[in-house]
Amino acid sequence: MKKKIALTGDRPTGKLHLGHYVGSLSSRVQIQEDHSQFVMIADAQALTDYAHEPKRVSENVLEVALDYLSVGIDPKKTTIFIQSLVPALPEITLYFLNLVTWNRLKHNPTVKLEIQQKGYGEEVPAGFMIYPVSQAADITAFKAEVVPVGDDQLPMIEQTVELVRKFNRLYQTDVLIEPKAVLSSVARLPGIDGKAKMGKSLGNAIFLSDSPDEIAKKVKGMYTDPGHLRVEDPGKVEGNPVFTYLDAFAFDRAKVEELKAHYQRGGLGDGVVKKYLLEVLLSFLEPIRKRREELAKDPSHVMNILFEGTKVASAVAGETLREMKRSMGIDYFAH
Amino acid sequence: MKKKIALTGDRPTGKLHLGHYVGSLSSRVQIQEDHSQFVMIADAQALTDYAHEPKRVSENVLEVALDYLSVGIDPKKTTIFIQSLVPALPEITLYFLNLVTWNRLKHNPTVKLEIQQKGYGEEVPAGFMIYPVSQAADITAFKAEVVPVGDDQLPMIEQTVELVRKFNRLYQTDVLIEPKAVLSSVARLPGIDGKAKMGKSLGNAIFLSDSPDEIAKKVKGMYTDPGHLRVEDPGKVEGNPVFTYLDAFAFDRAKVEELKAHYQRGGLGDGVVKKYLLEVLLSFLEPIRKRREELAKDPSHVMNILFEGTKVASAVAGETLREMKRSMGIDYFAH
Numbered sequence: 001m002k003k004k005i006a007l008t009g010d011r012p013t014g015k016l017h018l019g020h021y022v023g024s025l026s027s028r029v030q031i032q033e034d035h036s037q038f039v040m041i042a043d044a045q046a047l048t049d050y051a052h053e054p055k056r057v058s059e060n061v062l063e064v065a066l067d068y069l070s071v072g073i074d075p076k077k078t079t080i081f082i083q084s085l086v087p088a089l090p091e092i093t094l095y096f097l098n099l100v101t102w103n104r105l106k107h108n109p110t111v112k113l114e115i116q117q118k119g120y121g122e123e124v125p126a127g128f129m130i131y132p133v134s135q136a137a138d139i140t141a142f143k144a145e146v147v148p149v150g151d152d153q154l155p156m157i158e159q160t161v162e163l164v165r166k167f168n169r170l171y172q173t174d175v176l177i178e179p180k181a182v183l184s185s186v187a188r189l190p191g192i193d194g195k196a197k198m199g200k201s202l203g204n205a206i207f208l209s210d211s212p213d214e215i216a217k218k219v220k221g222m223y224t225d226p227g228h229l230r231v232e233d234p235g236k237v238e239g240n241p242v243f244t245y246l247d248a249f250a251f252d253r254a255k256v257e258e259l260k261a262h263y264q265r266g267g268l269g270d271g272v273v274k275k276y277l278l279e280v281l282l283s284f285l286e287p288i289r290k291r292r293e294e295l296a297k298d299p300s301h302v303m304n305i306l307f308e309g310t311k312v313a314s315a316v317a318g319e320t321l322r323e324m325k326r327s328m329g330i331d332y333f334a335h
Numbered sequence: 336m337k338k339k340i341a342l343t344g345d346r347p348t349g350k351l352h353l354g355h356y357v358g359s360l361s362s363r364v365q366i367q368e369d370h371s372q373f374v375m376i377a378d379a380q381a382l383t384d385y386a387h388e389p390k391r392v393s394e395n396v397l398e399v400a401l402d403y404l405s406v407g408i409d410p411k412k413t414t415i416f417i418q419s420l421v422p423a424l425p426e427i428t429l430y431f432l433n434l435v436t437w438n439r440l441k442h443n444p445t446v447k448l449e450i451q452q453k454g455y456g457e458e459v460p461a462g463f464m465i466y467p468v469s470q471a472a473d474i475t476a477f478k479a480e481v482v483p484v485g486d487d488q489l490p491m492i493e494q495t496v497e498l499v500r501k502f503n504r505l506y507q508t509d510v511l512i513e514p515k516a517v518l519s520s521v522a523r524l525p526g527i528d529g530k531a532k533m534g535k536s537l538g539n540a541i542f543l544s545d546s547p548d549e550i551a552k553k554v555k556g557m558y559t560d561p562g563h564l565r566v567e568d569p570g571k572v573e574g575n576p577v578f579t580y581l582d583a584f585a586f587d588r589a590k591v592e593e594l595k596a597h598y599q600r601g602g603l604g605d606g607v608v609k610k611y612l613l614e615v616l617l618s619f620l621e622p623i624r625k626r627r628e629e630l631a632k633d634p635s636h637v638m639n640i641l642f643e644g645t646k647v648a649s650a651v652a653g654e655t656l657r658e659m660k661r662s663m664g665i666d667y668f669a670h
Contacts, residue, residue, distance in 0.1 A: 043665060044429065051433035052505060054663045061667065084665055090425040094379065094469070098386035098462035105461055126440055126468065127433035130461060134429070170387060307668055328389045330378060330419055332396065333642055 006031050007144035007179075009040030009083070012060035013050060016067040017205035018281075019189040019198030022248050025071045027148055027184065032077040038142045038313060039073060041065065041306070044084040045134060048127040049118065065302050067208050070292035075305045081313035082306055083138070088317035092137035093130070095324065099166045100133060100159070108132050110155045136160035141317035143177040150184055157181040173327035175320070189248060190241045194223030206281070208288055215285065219278045224270045231269040242273050250280045341366050342479035342514075344375030344418070347395035348385060351402035352540035353616075354524040354533030357583050360406045362483055362519065367412040373477050373648060374408060376400065376641070379419040380469060383462040384453065400637050402543050405627035410640045416648035417641055418473070423652035427472035428465070430659065434501045435468055435494075443467050445490045471495035476652035478512040485519055492516040508662035510655070524583060525576045529558030541616070543623055550620065554613045559605045566604040577608050585615045 008024055010016065016025065031037050041064050046057045061082060068080055083089060105111070111132060115124050132155070139147055139160050147157055157179055164176040190196055191204025198205045206218050224242050228235035237243045237260045246256045259276065262268040295302055325331045343359060345351065351360065366372050376399050381392045396417060403415055418424060440446070446467060450459050470491045474482055475498070482492055492514055499511040525531055526539025533540045541553050559577050563570035572578045572595045581591045594611065597603040630637055660666040 047430070047663075047665075048433050051430075054506070054665060058664045058667070082667060084660075085667070087422040087426060090429045091422060094425045094428065094462060095382070095386075097465065098383050098460050100461050101458045102461050102464045103457040103459075122438040123436045124438075125433050126435050126437050126465060127429060129437045130432065130465070133461065171389070303667065325419070328382075329393045330382075330389060332393070332417060332420070332638065 003036040006035040006037045006146040009042045011046040012064045014200035015207045017207045022189045029072045037078040042083045070288045079309045081310040085310045088321040093134045132159045136163045147179045148182045171327040175323040192222045234266040235263045338371040341370040341372045341481040344377045346381040347399045349535035350398045350542045352542045357524045364407045372413040377418045414644045416645040420645045423656040428469045467494045471498045482514045483517045506662040510658040527557045569601040570598045
């Protein structure tokens with residue numbers, strides 16, 4: 001049976017962190033076993049709001065690739081590629097833009113929220129406004145059926161399905177495939193400051209590449225239950241990121257349950273729990289960091305993996321574009 | 336001295352007519368003598384508002400090429416190419432979209448007017464809203480310095496200059512060239528119905544490919560001075576398309592002046608003037624039509640001219656894109 005195609009990606013605007021691991025990297029490592037998986041380093045998309053900092057984007061292409069490889073995304077099983085080097089993607093984007101109204105783009109809830117968060121107002125770059133269409137092009141170019149996403153990305157999949165249906169209906173074809181969003185079953189990892197989301201630029205992340213010292217410092221300073229003032233006080237486990245991290249990364253479930261119970265009835269200090277979390281995180285991150293350091297010694301080897309992946313991705317996306325042009329009747333020299 | 340680069344183009348949504356000849360084709364025949372000229376068949380742009388009629392676009396690619404060649408645009412001197420086959424153009428468009436605000440696009444006066452004329456309202460296709468950015472990509476991809484345009488296209492050149500300056504400043508480069516609009520010195524040719532503009536889809540055009548019978552019929556039905564009821568009445572020459580056409584196409588200036596004077600003082604019937612105009616148009620259009628018929632016998636020869644031109648155009652635009660990516664620092668594998 002033909003393997004299903006899965007597509008995911010990351011904007012290379014910084015190194016990846018534990019939140020990425022829990023939210024998507026870990027599932028990609030599984031997905032590659034029984035899917036034809038494409039993982040895209042979305043530099044062109046990052047430039048829709050980082051056009052003024054192209055270096056931040058270009059320098060993080062290698063960093064993100066190192067993160068991928070060090071967590072076990074395997075280039076023999078997964079096609080890792082650089083978005084800006086696949087020329088079919090902007091072409092498909094432009095054809096899709098003819099099939100969506102200006103008005104529809106204005107009402108994408110995720111984009112609306114992001115415009116607000118970034119304080120763009122009316123001065124939002126046009127490239128940023130249309131990025132859902134560009135994402136639709138990414139997804140359809142690879143005929144991805146499975147798109148693992150967070151719930152904030154559901155409007156993008158909805159937009160993609162709309163475009164696929166519109167294209168196929170208008171040009172009386174079935175070349176484009178409707179994708180299905182697969183929602184991550186794991187709760188989002190909070191930041192070390194207790195905020196709901198760990199973010200690259202929020203200063204509340206533990207990166208996959210952090211040194212043991214950095215990790216120790218971050219764990220030591222982690223937010224816990226602010227009501228848990230004395231060791232003997234009962235403490236809260238819900239909304240306490242130290243326990244959320246233990247849930248996510250500790251193998252010894254019995255021990256975690258025991259710690260939780262002890263913490264809740266009082267008599268367990270934050271320091272003790274944090275010491276255990278540090279142990280857990282170090283033993284989880286140590287092999288990743290070692291592998292990353294090893295890979296980082298030979299950047300040209302890593303870039304070559306991206307080069308080869310990009311060749312494969314370009315061929316696949318190029319073929320989809322050819323099929324689209326054939327359906328539109330603008331394949332002048334294809335006969 | 337290096338020849339200046341000129342770029343023009345037409346949307347292939349119909350055959351070309353006398354208005355195109357007067358407004359742009361005739362000047363292209365001259366421009367090719369001392370410029371490096373690119374002429375683009377803008378099928379991708381046509382699809383921004385004809386996405387629902389791709390056949391109308393694709394079928395007119397050949398027709399427009401036949402029109403070009405039959406009026407004397409010479410593929411040895413001019414690179415004629417098909418827009419949709421130059422992959423650098425959509426890529427440059429997307430990078431430019433990051434440098435222009437949504438708000439700026441909304442206020443392009445030409446686009447605003449066209450949205451009104453087409454009755455789009457809020458349902459305007461996003462691809463149509465961004466076509467000025469796509470035009471900026473076309474112009475800059477070829478480093479065109481000279482862009483012959485009608486005055487309705489001035490906002491497009493303005494937008495292009497803005498983008499060129501912004502790109503060069505932001506990425507500290509001088510790879511992109513500011514274009515200059517060259518306004519057509521010739522007044523716009525009215526339609527045979529006396530309306531200000533001859534238009535492909537207005538039903539008031541004489542096409543370069545019209546047969547002598549069609550031309551005779553159209554000239555016979557032409558709008559003249561509605562106050563000129565009897566032969567002996569004085570007639571008006573201004574706003575009378577029969578005389579505007581004579582001004583544009585008759586070689587015998589003395590005869591035209593004589594006819595004008597006679598018409599103005601009375602005693603000259605419309606029929607006589609129209610008979611002379613028909614003679615003039617037939618002798619002007621006859622060689623064009625014959626050449627067109629000859630070329631139309633071998634469409635694959637014409638398509639091959641487009642294929643070769645498109646190869647040249649793709650190489651030039653591809654090189655500009657490479658330079659742009661180098662300035663942005665996203666030329667990962669170029670070293």
